[in-house]
Amino acid sequence: MTRGAAGEGRGVPERLLVKVCGTTSVHDALLSAEAGADAIGLIFAPGSRRRVDVQAARRISLSVGAGVARVGVFMNQPLDEVLRTAETARLSAVQIHGEVSSLYLGALACYHPVLRVLRPAELAGQGTTPEGPVTLMLDAPNPGSGEALDWAALRADFPAGAWLAGGLGPLNVAEAVRVLRPAAVDAVSRLEASPGVKDPEQVRAFVRAAREAHRALQAESGSP
Numbered sequence: 001m002t003r004g005a006a007g008e009g010r011g012v013p014e015r016l017l018v019k020v021c022g023t024t025s026v027h028d029a030l031l032s033a034e035a036g037a038d039a040i041g042l043i044f045a046p047g048s049r050r051r052v053d054v055q056a057a058r059r060i061s062l063s064v065g066a067g068v069a070r071v072g073v074f075m076n077q078p079l080d081e082v083l084r085t086a087e088t089a090r091l092s093a094v095q096i097h098g099e100v101s102s103l104y105l106g107a108l109a110c111y112h113p114v115l116r117v118l119r120p121a122e123l124a125g126q127g128t129t130p131e132g133p134v135t136l137m138l139d140a141p142n143p144g145s146g147e148a149l150d151w152a153a154l155r156a157d158f159p160a161g162a163w164l165a166g167g168l169g170p171l172n173v174a175e176a177v178r179v180l181r182p183a184a185v186d187a188v189s190r191l192e193a194s195p196g197v198k199d200p201e202q203v204r205a206f207v208r209a210a211r212e213a214h215r216a217l218q219a220e221s222g223s224p
């Protein structure tokens with residue numbers, strides 16, 4: 001991955017990962033995998049309309065196999081709950097929202113790759129997303145709401161190597177990729193027919209639009 005300081009002169013990442021979040025069925029997991037997603041998200045956050053139970057998540061994870069990353073999404077949940085869920089549901093990474101300590105993140109990172117979610121107001125001064133098991137991810141203040149961010153306003157502070165979520169969909173992902181050059185894009189609301197149920201056309205169009213945008217950036221910058 002091409003990395004550098006936040007803001008100015010950010011390179012084009014070698015790869016753009018695409019994550020389709022809020023998966024609640026084997027059917028939708030296979031749809032995302034067939035559309036070419038690199039990762040699916042399984043939401044365990046309390047109160048989410050896309051919350052999946054651990055045994056269903058395990059069946060979903062096993063259905064896609066090791067070629068597709070399974071990211072568990074958590075919000076202010078105890079460490080032992082996250083670790084138990086990750087093991088039972090065969091997660092390959094955990095996405096952590098909410099108020100948690102660096103000790104909590106460090107302990108989790110001993111076991112799993114961690115996506116640490118930040119809101120726009122928390123971005124200033126983060127610099128580059130660190131090499132290693134904790135990767136930064138930017139999301140809207142109200143996760144899973146479909147609210148898009150002002151990418152141009154965040155450009156100077158967006159850490160190189162970070163992931164991007166927040167109101168992304170087939171119609172705007174190309175612009176987001178062009179402006180912020182994230183290492184990965186992640187979406188849920190704009191890919192659904194109803195909460196927790198994917199719209200196949202939107203999922204396919206999202207993956208396609210993200211890939212095309214990344215290829216265009218690479219071509220522009222002369223990267224292979």
Ligand SMILES: O=C(O)c1ccccc1N[C@@H]1O[C@H](COP(=O)(O)O)[C@@H](O)[C@H]1O
Pocket residue numbers: 021022041043045048049050073074075095097139140143144145146147165166167168186187188189190
């Ligand atoms: O989607 C949810 O219900 C949710 C609940 C709690 C934490 C995270 C949640 N979703 C995450 O929100 C982003 C993007 O959502 P959207 O595309 O803006 O709707 C994604 O990372 C989901 O993992």
